[in-house]
Amino acid sequence: MMHGAGGELMNRLLAESILKNLTSRRIGEVELADLDDGASISLGDKEIVVSTDSYTISPVFFPGGDIGKLAACGTINDISVMGARPIALASAVILEEGFLTEDLEKIMHSMDASCREVGISVITGDTKVMQRNAIDKIVITTTGIGFADRGKVIKDSNLAVGDKIIVTGTIGDHGIALMSFREGFGFETTLQSDVAPLWPMIEGILKIGGITAMRDPTRGGLSAALNDWARKSSTGIVIDEESIPLRDEVIAASEMLGIDPLVVTNEGKAIIGVRPERAEEVLETIRATELGSKARIIGEVKDKYKGKVILNTAVGGKRIIEPPLGDPIPRIC
Amino acid sequence: MMHGAGGELMNRLLAESILKNLTSRRIGEVELADLDDGASISLGDKEIVVSTDSYTISPVFFPGGDIGKLAACGTINDISVMGARPIALASAVILEEGFLTEDLEKIMHSMDASCREVGISVITGDTKVMQRNAIDKIVITTTGIGFADRGKVIKDSNLAVGDKIIVTGTIGDHGIALMSFREGFGFETTLQSDVAPLWPMIEGILKIGGITAMRDPTRGGLSAALNDWARKSSTGIVIDEESIPLRDEVIAASEMLGIDPLVVTNEGKAIIGVRPERAEEVLETIRATELGSKARIIGEVKDKYKGKVILNTAVGGKRIIEPPLGDPIPRIC
Numbered sequence: 001m002m003h004g005a006g007g008e009l010m011n012r013l014l015a016e017s018i019l020k021n022l023t024s025r026r027i028g029e030v031e032l033a034d035l036d037d038g039a040s041i042s043l044g045d046k047e048i049v050v051s052t053d054s055y056t057i058s059p060v061f062f063p064g065g066d067i068g069k070l071a072a073c074g075t076i077n078d079i080s081v082m083g084a085r086p087i088a089l090a091s092a093v094i095l096e097e098g099f100l101t102e103d104l105e106k107i108m109h110s111m112d113a114s115c116r117e118v119g120i121s122v123i124t125g126d127t128k129v130m131q132r133n134a135i136d137k138i139v140i141t142t143t144g145i146g147f148a149d150r151g152k153v154i155k156d157s158n159l160a161v162g163d164k165i166i167v168t169g170t171i172g173d174h175g176i177a178l179m180s181f182r183e184g185f186g187f188e189t190t191l192q193s194d195v196a197p198l199w200p201m202i203e204g205i206l207k208i209g210g211i212t213a214m215r216d217p218t219r220g221g222l223s224a225a226l227n228d229w230a231r232k233s234s235t236g237i238v239i240d241e242e243s244i245p246l247r248d249e250v251i252a253a254s255e256m257l258g259i260d261p262l263v264v265t266n267e268g269k270a271i272i273g274v275r276p277e278r279a280e281e282v283l284e285t286i287r288a289t290e291l292g293s294k295a296r297i298i299g300e301v302k303d304k305y306k307g308k309v310i311l312n313t314a315v316g317g318k319r320i321i322e323p324p325l326g327d328p329i330p331r332i333c
Numbered sequence: 334m335m336h337g338a339g340g341e342l343m344n345r346l347l348a349e350s351i352l353k354n355l356t357s358r359r360i361g362e363v364e365l366a367d368l369d370d371g372a373s374i375s376l377g378d379k380e381i382v383v384s385t386d387s388y389t390i391s392p393v394f395f396p397g398g399d400i401g402k403l404a405a406c407g408t409i410n411d412i413s414v415m416g417a418r419p420i421a422l423a424s425a426v427i428l429e430e431g432f433l434t435e436d437l438e439k440i441m442h443s444m445d446a447s448c449r450e451v452g453i454s455v456i457t458g459d460t461k462v463m464q465r466n467a468i469d470k471i472v473i474t475t476t477g478i479g480f481a482d483r484g485k486v487i488k489d490s491n492l493a494v495g496d497k498i499i500v501t502g503t504i505g506d507h508g509i510a511l512m513s514f515r516e517g518f519g520f521e522t523t524l525q526s527d528v529a530p531l532w533p534m535i536e537g538i539l540k541i542g543g544i545t546a547m548r549d550p551t552r553g554g555l556s557a558a559l560n561d562w563a564r565k566s567s568t569g570i571v572i573d574e575e576s577i578p579l580r581d582e583v584i585a586a587s588e589m590l591g592i593d594p595l596v597v598t599n600e601g602k603a604i605i606g607v608r609p610e611r612a613e614e615v616l617e618t619i620r621a622t623e624l625g626s627k628a629r630i631i632g633e634v635k636d637k638y639k640g641k642v643i644l645n646t647a648v649g650g651k652r653i654i655e656p657p658l659g660d661p662i663p664r665i666c
């Protein structure tokens with residue numbers, strides 16, 4: 001199970017078994033071998049950005065959303081963080097025989113509502129029913145199509161020394177909310193998944209410019225995303241523990257659960273690398289949106305600590321944030 | 334289970350629970366509500382054609398292919414029959430915990446080989462591992478991206494009275510081969526799945542013109558595909574039983590199994606509606622390819638029998654070919 005949880009073991013499985021058997025061809029600014037959130041195809045003066053993801057979550061309905069909302073937002077966000085305007089979604093649904101029709105309808109309705117929030121729709125789909133026990137309830141695979149101007153796709157590897165790192169809101173909400181809900185810790189009324197489409201917020205900051213990298217820290221959380229950036233861009237990233245926005249309930253619940261919120265999934269947050277001279281303007285623009293009201297600059301890109309993420313702790317020490325080996329909470333995204 | 338097998342029950346599930354909850358917006362020549370093999374997005378003088386499908390098959394390795402070849406070809410073919418050149422594939426793989434790495438590698442290698450046959454590649458992907466018993470072995474969802482010239486996308490509903498119906502080769506090979514293999518009827522040496530990418534054959538005939546509809550008759554077979562055309566175009570389709578190409582082994586095995594080859598899945602065949610004045614040239618061009626050497630004109634579009642498919646039987650009678658309610662052979666595509 002650790003193989004599927006977005007950490008280092010996963011990377012190894014991917015690299016060894018999948019990538020070495022696939023031919024990576026560059027037909028746009030981002031190709032398979034770049035291992036970004038998606039890839040792109042050049043057409044005229046546009047880049048067609050494509051991203052695909054399979055979604056499975058337990059429970060299917062959770063505080064703050066359901067698998068339909070998750071499957072729409074997750075892929076919309078992967079397209080958005082590559083600097084592309086989402087244009088359309090393709091959706092492939094696999095159902096376990098006996099899955100309740102009324103639940104399917106609710107899920108489709110949620111998916112549609114999230115699409116409508118960013119002005120897009122599901123343009124094509126597929127539905128398969130598998131026999132009981134051949135699939136656990138429902139899996140939805142969404143593929144997003146987005147458009148960016150040629151040369152404007154945002155790649156992880158562009159992060160540069162001096163860039164400020166912005167996080168657009170509180171960290172760990174999705175993962176900790178799901179886990180608390182499952183364990184029945186009594187946070188259900190206040191602690192909800194942050195699942196939301198990021199495009200409306202991102203659209204505003206793309207106009208400002210100076211953005212060098214963008215990512216939605218889903219599986220593996222902030223820790224996996226920052227480590228990936230540090231490795232791909234051959235830089236060091238130093239972040240300040242005290243500046244990381246965390247809800248009180250997330251702190252309390254994660255202590256009870258013994259889980260570090262930095263390694264759990266977020267579904268409505270972005271981390272953004274931005275040139276220092278644009279950082280304040282980008283931050284203010286984000287903070288002016290409802291989704292980004294708690295955005296903070298949490299750190300900076302350095303030319304030392306290459307490939308590593310360093311945390312300046314609240315008590316004045318330093319520690320290396322290792323990429324998570326696996327997700328501490330299975331099946332939450 | 335009948336809901337997932339590509340027949341009438343499936344259509345009802347789709348219409349009632351999924352489509353009514355999704356907003357269909359037209360951003361290209363084909364939208365969700367058209368229920369074609371995919372949809373399209375207009376960009377400049379091009380149409381970006383998108384199609385998505387989840388693939389599950391038992392066994393994962395079968396005579397003539399494996400799930401990797403199937404997942405590549407199936408989606409390549411859905412793009413191709415819309416008249417678009419395949420450009421790229423996105424692939425989302427869901428594995429059961431404990432799935433053999435060497436099998437995964439073989440599957441990825443097959444997928445890549447089929448992509449290379451049409452000059453494309455997997456440009457982005459996703460991998461999830463689900464716990465044992467939460468998924469049966471492996472499910473692959475592929476999404477294809479293709480380009481067509483604006484105004485040139487081929488839609489099912491364009492079929493017109495007088496059109497000839499061409500089938501590009503023998504019918505029922507995939508479904509009957511799979512079933513024979515499972516039952517151990519001893520046809521394993523000669524009867525193989527027809528799974529293959531159709532683009533090289535289709536590319537040639539698109540240049541001739543006169544093509545009004547195209548489809549790869551997968552789930553529900555020839556019967557489901559022709560019934561769908563008749564309904565969508567409000568025409569009648571009359572086919573001649575004797576002209577339908579069938580392998581001797583398929584005839585023998587389908588008799589033993591008690592299954593009509595007209596309702597089983599094909600994975601390397603197309604049915605094509607073509608204006609009568611172009612029919613011979615299109616047929617000859619198809620027959621000049623290896624994949625299409627057994628192509629035949631099997632019927633014609635009429636202005637009577639609206640919405641129905643009529644079979645002129647070998648013994649001189651007529652019977653209505655009903656759309657299949659479900660697939661007689663579960664999990665073969």
